[in-house]
Amino acid sequence: MILLIDAGNTRIKWALVEVGAALGAWRAFGAVPHAELGQLPAAWNAALAGRHIHRALLANVAGAGLRAQLQLILPSTLPAPAVLWFASVAELAGVRNGYRNPAQLGCDRFAAAIAARALAPGRAVIVANCGTATTIDAVSADGVFLGGMILPGLALMASSLARNTAQLPQIAPDAKLPAGFADNTDDAILSGCLAAQGGAIEHAVALHQASDCIVSGGAAPFIAPTLKVAHRVVDNVVLIGLHAAAGSA
Numbered sequence: 001m002i003l004l005i006d007a008g009n010t011r012i013k014w015a016l017v018e019v020g021a022a023l024g025a026w027r028a029f030g031a032v033p034h035a036e037l038g039q040l041p042a043a044w045n046a047a048l049a050g051r052h053i054h055r056a057l058l059a060n061v062a063g064a065g066l067r068a069q070l071q072l073i074l075p076s077t078l079p080a081p082a083v084l085w086f087a088s089v090a091e092l093a094g095v096r097n098g099y100r101n102p103a104q105l106g107c108d109r110f111a112a113a114i115a116a117r118a119l120a121p122g123r124a125v126i127v128a129n130c131g132t133a134t135t136i137d138a139v140s141a142d143g144v145f146l147g148g149m150i151l152p153g154l155a156l157m158a159s160s161l162a163r164n165t166a167q168l169p170q171i172a173p174d175a176k177l178p179a180g181f182a183d184n185t186d187d188a189i190l191s192g193c194l195a196a197q198g199g200a201i202e203h204a205v206a207l208h209q210a211s212d213c214i215v216s217g218g219a220a221p222f223i224a225p226t227l228k229v230a231h232r233v234v235d236n237v238v239l240i241g242l243h244a245a246a247g248s249a
């Protein structure tokens, strides 16, 4: 079994997949906030049902502290060479990294670009990953990661207003999506932030003349319904990219 981990700045997403399984055909998967990382070994053991993890591929953009914590919870039976910390490189799994300094690109973004290439081969594609940050990246029809945009994610954008203004409240995570111009403060914040997120994705699709748009991440269920461009919501796009890369990494 292969263990795939996408450690973002808010949550750790993981999947267990059998060697040779179809792309994204997880045996088990899950997500936990950083504070609940200690629950992962039990969740893996339950899913493994006596089988073993042979390899682990981890994409971590949440810093050295989290990396050390992840290292500690990996199965002790896993030899060090079987643990690969995914990193952005100049070329991998059919994607050429067009960042000026390829290593500077967040490894979750590089994995998402590899997923976009695997899910939409031969097409100009935008992949938007709506997490702590929202990243909106362009992959060309011939597999070049052209670059992208980084903006505060939906929750971060809304909470920055709550923190940095005297009168604006925090938005409840289960708030109903307002349409258009809002007649109260909470809805006005949510409407503004959703317009910024969705507008940026629509702008990127137009700029890239994309024929496919993939939307993923924890905030995708809020943002995708507001989009006026054709798109598909793909769960855990970074894990799919890691799976696609697992053969080449």
Ligand SMILES: Nc1ncnc2c1ncn2[C@@H]1O[C@H](COP(=O)(O)OP(=O)(O)O)[C@@H](O)[C@H]1O
Residues within 6 Å of the ligand: 007, 008, 009, 010, 011, 012, 130, 131, 132, 133, 153, 154, 155, 156, 216, 217, 218, 219
């Ligand atoms: N139950 C949830 N737990 C955490 N974040 C959630 C939840 N539901 C929606 N979100 C949104 O998803 C974002 C986290 O998504 P995720 O893709 O896991 O981010 P990251 O990869 O940065 O850790 C939050 O910032 C928030 O906007």
Ligand SMILES: CC(C)(COP(=O)(O)O)[C@@H](O)C(=O)NCCC(=O)O
Residues within 6 Å of the ligand: 007, 008, 009, 010, 061, 104, 105, 106, 107, 108, 109, 131, 132, 133, 134, 135, 150, 153
């Ligand atoms: C932009 C990010 C913070 C996104 O992180 P996330 O929202 O997935 O937690 C991460 O991809 C990152 O730290 N990138 C490095 C800078 C760059 O990609 O240019």
Ligand SMILES: [K+]
Residues within 6 Å of the ligand: 129, 130, 131, 132, 133, 134, 135, 217
């Ligand atoms: K992201």
